[in-house]
Each structure stands twice: as C-alpha cells, then as structure tokens.
Amino acid sequence: MKKHPQIIDRIIEILREHQTFCIVGHMRPDGDCIGSQLGLALALRAEGKKVTVWNQDAIPQKYKFLNTADLFEKPRRGEKFDCVIATDCASYERLGKVTECITERKILINIDHHVSNTRYGDVNWVSPREPSCGELIYRLLKVARWPITKPMADLLFTAVSTDTGSFQYSTTRPGTFHTGAELVTRGADLAKICDEVYQSYPLSRARLLKHVYSTFRLAENNQIAWFWLKQKDFDRTGAESDDTEGLIDHIRAIEPVVVACVFEEVGPDLTRISLRSKSDKVNVSEICGQFGGGGHPAAAGARIAGTPLSTQRKVIAAVKKALKAAK
Numbered sequence: 001m002k003k004h005p006q007i008i009d010r011i012i013e014i015l016r017e018h019q020t021f022c023i024v025g026h027m028r029p030d031g032d033c034i035g036s037q038l039g040l041a042l043a044l045r046a047e048g049k050k051v052t053v054w055n056q057d058a059i060p061q062k063y064k065f066l067n068t069a070d071l072f073e074k075p076r077r078g079e080k081f082d083c084v085i086a087t088d089c090a091s092y093e094r095l096g097k098v099t100e101c102i103t104e105r106k107i108l109i110n111i112d113h114h115v116s117n118t119r120y121g122d123v124n125w126v127s128p129r130e131p132s133c134g135e136l137i138y139r140l141l142k143v144a145r146w147p148i149t150k151p152m153a154d155l156l157f158t159a160v161s162t163d164t165g166s167f168q169y170s171t172t173r174p175g176t177f178h179t180g181a182e183l184v185t186r187g188a189d190l191a192k193i194c195d196e197v198y199q200s201y202p203l204s205r206a207r208l209l210k211h212v213y214s215t216f217r218l219a220e221n222n223q224i225a226w227f228w229l230k231q232k233d234f235d236r237t238g239a240e241s242d243d244t245e246g247l248i249d250h251i252r253a254i255e256p257v258v259v260a261c262v263f264e265e266v267g268p269d270l271t272r273i274s275l276r277s278k279s280d281k282v283n284v285s286e287i288c289g290q291f292g293g294g295g296h297p298a299a300a301g302a303r304i305a306g307t308p309l310s311t312q313r314k315v316i317a318a319v320k321k322a323l324k325a326a327k
C-alpha cells in the first residue's frame with residue numbers, strides 16, 4: 001500500500017482504543033457530510049463500538065434512502081462519549097446546536113477537507129486537496145483494513161459523488177475515480193444512488209426553479225448572476241430550505257457568468273449566501289471570509305446579519321472587487 005500520513009495511524013489508534021462515539025456534521029448536512037458520518041459509523045459498529053450519529057438539521061429528503069440502519073439519534077443531555085468525531089465540518093460553530101450535546105467527551109477528532117478549516121479538534125486531519133470528506137473516510141477504512149460492506153460503499157460513493165458534482169468539478173482527481181471504482185466493486189448501487197440523488201426532486205423544487213429563472217439578476221457585464229429566496233417564495237412554492245441545494249448551478253451554468261450567488265432569507269434581517277466561482281482567479285472562500293464564512297475556492301458560503309438590501313449591496317460589491325482584481 002501507498003505511504004499514508006501518520007495522522008491516519010494516529011486516528012485509527014484512537015478509534016481502536018475507545019468504545020463510545022458520537023459522529024457529528026455541519027448544519028444543513030449535504031451528501032458528503034451524511035455519507036461520511038454514516039459510512040464511518042457503520043465501520044465503527046462493525047468493530048463492536050457504540051456509535052451515535054447526530055446533526056442539528058434533519059437529513060434532506062433525497063438522502064433519506066441512505067439511512068437504512070436508522071443511525072441518527074439525539075444524544076441525551078450530558079451524555080458521555082469517549083470520542084466525538086466531526087466530519088466535513090469547517091469550524092466548531094458550523095456544528096450548530098450539536099455542540100450542546102457533545103460537551104462530555106475525552107477527545108474531539110476533526111476530519112475534513114475544507115481549506116478554511118479552523119483546526120478546532122484535539123486531533124485534526126484536514127486535507128484540502130481531497131475533493132470530498134468521503135474520500136478521507138474511505139482511506140481511513142482502507143488503512144485500518146476494516147471491511148467496506150455494500151451499505152458503506154453506497155454511503156461513501158454518495159459522499160464522493162455529490163461533492164465532486166458527480167465527478168465533474170476540477171477538484172476531481174484520478175484517485176477519485178479509483179475510489180469510485182472500488183466502491184462500485186464493493187457493491188455501491190450506482191443506478192439507485194444517481195436516481196435518488198440527481199434524477200428525482202419534489203414538485204415544490206420545480207416551482208422554485210421557475211422562480212429562479214424568472215427572477216435572477218445579472219451585473220458587471222453578465223459576469224455576476226444572483227437570485228433571492230425569500231420566506232414568501234418558500235411559502236408560495238411549498239418548498240423547504242433543503243430543496244435549494246444545487247439551484248445555484250442553474251445560474252452558474254450561464255456562459256458569461258463567472259460568479260454566481262444565492263441570497264436566502266433565513267430569519268429577520270439574516271441572510272445565508274452561497275457563492276460559486278468558475279475562475280481560479282476568483283476565490284469565493286476569501287469573499288465569504290470577509291463576512292465570517294468560508295468554504296472552498298470555487299464554492300463557499302456565509303451568514304450575514306443586516307437588511308436584505310444592504311447585504312446584497314455589500315456582497316455584490318465584494319464580488320465586483322474580486323473580479324476587478326482578477327483581471
């Protein structure tokens with residue numbers, strides 16, 4: 001086997017030494033987060049460990065098919081864990097309310113691939129080169145020589161696939177295909193996963209899409225595109241915040257657009273922004289960092305307090321500045 005960083009050995013040693021685990025992920029969990037959490041949870045259970053999995057927010061509808069073993073359970077108040085593992089989570093704050101449930105722990109392990117990761121764990125395995133956290137979990141299981149069963153393969157394949165835009169983003173490397181191939185060899189049901197994750201969505205999302213196409217705005221010679229999702233848009237379409245994942249790709253795909261932005265009203269005078277960049281000269285993780293957020297160079301987000309209009313002005317101004325600097 002290829003040489004692997006010592007940090008993996010260290011983590012495996014900690015996992016072997018301890019008995020009770022809580023695996024947590026970020027707010028509004030995505031496919032990579034859930035796939036990584038549940039994949040690791042199944043592996044630890046197979047090793048005879050006691051494992052709880054918990055997130056602040058529920059699993060989005062399209063990933064529910066993955067939770068076959070019904071592993072999510074809110075920890076009791078003051079429940080003690082030997083070891084808490086955070087997967088795919090860039091900062092301790094991004095865990096949200098989960099932090100209240102995991103205070104009684106001996107050790108916190110942080111396994112992540114976000115370049116903005118704040119290294120909040122007692123042990124940190126942060127590998128920004130990796131396109132998904134799922135790939136890190138896969139390597140962990142390989143190095144530990146723990147068997148990867150079909151359910152684990154489904155979970156990790158979903159993680160790798162969703163965070164690479166189905167093996168399309170430029171972060172995808174030859175190793176990503178090797179990982180995908182091996183997971184399919186181990187039983188990952190490609191057809192089922194792609195059908196559930198990419199080829200199926202609720203009617204409410206179609207209504208939301210109509211809203212996106214009829215309201216998106218352009219600026220800076222069509223290099224910036226954005227749209228708003230207000231509370232009234234959710235009420236009117238029957239959509240939930242979960243249904244918004246991937247909507248941004250519809251404006252990102254417009255040829256002259258370099259930076260796409262979604263503004264989502266998440267509370268009174270509180271906006272969640274998501275940014276995507278198609279230029280390696282425009283780092284949206286840096287732009288979101290100006291507003292207390294972060295992420296990846298090509299995909300990032302933040303939560304911003306203030307009136308919708310002032311938020312929009314500030315963000316669009318920051319994007320314009322980044323575009324000018326990139327020239």
Ligand SMILES: [Mn+2]
Pocket residue numbers: 032033088113131132133163
């Ligand atoms: Mn991820």
